[in-house]
Amino acid sequence: MPINIPHIKVFVLYLLSIATFFASLNQNIYTPIIPLIRDTFSVSINWVNFTVSSFIFIIAMMQIILGTVIDSKNQKRLILISLVTISISTIICAYTPNFILFMIARIIQAIGTGIIPLVTINMIAQLFEGEARGRAMGTYQILLTLAPAISPILGGLIGQYYGYRGIFLFLFLISVSLLILIAYFLPDDEKNNAQGKTISFFKNYIAIFSNYLGVSIIIVSFFVFFIYFAILVYLPILLNDHYHVPLKIIGFLYLPLTVSMILGSMLFKNLQKKLSLTI
Template identity: 30%
Template sequence: MNKSVPMYFLILIAAIPSFSLDIYLPSMLEIQHELLLSESMLQMTLTVFVVTFAFIQLIFGPLSDRYGRKNILLIGLSFFLVGSFIAVFSSNITQLLIARACQGIGSCAGVLSAFSIARDCFEAEERPIVLSTIAMYVGIAPIIAPVIGGILKDYFGWRSIFMLLGLLSVFLLILTVTLLQETLSKEHQNTQVQALQSYKMISIHPVFTYYTGIATLAFAGLFCFITTSPILLIDQLGLSAKLFGVMFALNAFSFLLGAKYSAFLNQKTTPDQCILLGLCLMLTGGIIMFALMQFIGLNLLGLLIPMMIATFGIAIIIPNCTSLMLEPFANKAGSTTALNTFIRFIAAGVVSMIVGYLNINNQLFLSVFLSFAALSGLLLVMVRLNMIQKQREQSS
């Protein structure tokens, strides 16, 4: 196995989506006022990013398995650079949406390449630890991103945020050209027809559907908070952009701790047990948030502390689901990662649209959604355990 790819490089390219998504959250209300946007139009800047990110996975996944990880990453980062440039000079919602779509394409290439390279370079027993380590450090991105975004917004305006993202894309392009050697071996390269046909085989594989289902529920719960947080914290609780960044960073710090704890747990227990623990923590956070909402109403600590508990659990769930989901697909890591991410981000996009168009930016909806997602994940676990038990009885 080629393990010459630096871990920090995988972390940087995997962090592109969360960093570029979270850094401009403190500026959303300023963008709304300057460009004269309705709340639903403002939510579209999130939705377009997420939906573009999801759909481009289906194109980049097979291309990555056919033409290699490096080529796709270079194309994606170029789109990200163009999108950042357009955003800096955007004067209306159409231009900004085009910019966010281009950034969604670039972000897609980053995370797809990171997981595919990890699948290329590490053995099955190493992969859960590697992916949890990547998730742990990627968790730093949403900690620092809103803080940086809040500072840039206060001192230089919201356009400076996209200028910084453009400089970041240039830096990553230079690293890709100088550091990255192709990790996809010749014998694992698919033809274009094989790559496209693989989606059907992957989508009906029970391992893929099970772990993708659980990861999707967890990710949708996290994205529900991301979508509602600017309204809850800035508009309803009256936090400044910089203080919003700090509060958002605290929740992201919980994700970092959860990913770190997951990497520790992977050395002592099975990934399936880690997933079960994560779902229980997610459910606990949702229930506590709902109870506090009933007794004390909307309150900063009553929102933040339960969300940190749920986020800690989500950080355990996602890397373990990703590792186990990839296990059966040695030569289809790109397509498998693409389909998995497509499903997760389409679910996130649907959540964003529901929140925006129904105007349900409130703590009650967030707590109910977190609890529902966790309970649904636990139901999937019970169904799978029942199926495994029946298979064992039939074989014996």
């Protein structure tokens, strides 16, 4: 960071970046323990997979719903609400013996998780300008990229030694810590509700879906992530049931997949400098 940036801004940057890391952690730490959840609650694998797919679906819906209206909201309040929601739902996931309640709590946890990335990247853009903004976004992206690589390893290790409850208690401690730090250090920003946001919301998405290029990108992205999450969900079942691989090892076997995604992002970054992205 440039030396002329106040230290409090640098601290807030790392705090927001860690919050985004935590949002990704919420999603990815759960995958290696899918067999453990199935066996603990004595439910079919389809029900456990539903807790994964619904979590991802709700996060996607939160991006769509909040994406065009977030600028008119008090963003500190939004992130605090999201962390309170995550904390309450996470502790329910840790202690409930009922799978239906566990599933509902997991869905509520996804609502809180979906708010964080939008708020954090918006606040970073507001806090920094010019070259400092580019450096800040680079720091944010590094932590965001590391999360999918580290989360399954943590999930496998914690799940092996402390069970699924240990994972949710670990997430609860992080969410409460972030809640306290953000409440104290994050600058407040009162926003007035802008008129015409509802119209803008519909116009934006009508424009996307009426454009063949936008629809093509959505379809391709859907199939890419469909394949990715199919592997993500069924890999632990295959490894645990058929090859009897322990949970702590399953987490490490996700590493090649996530490292490949990171390398793919780096390759794209270099290629886009040489190749035109327009059609």
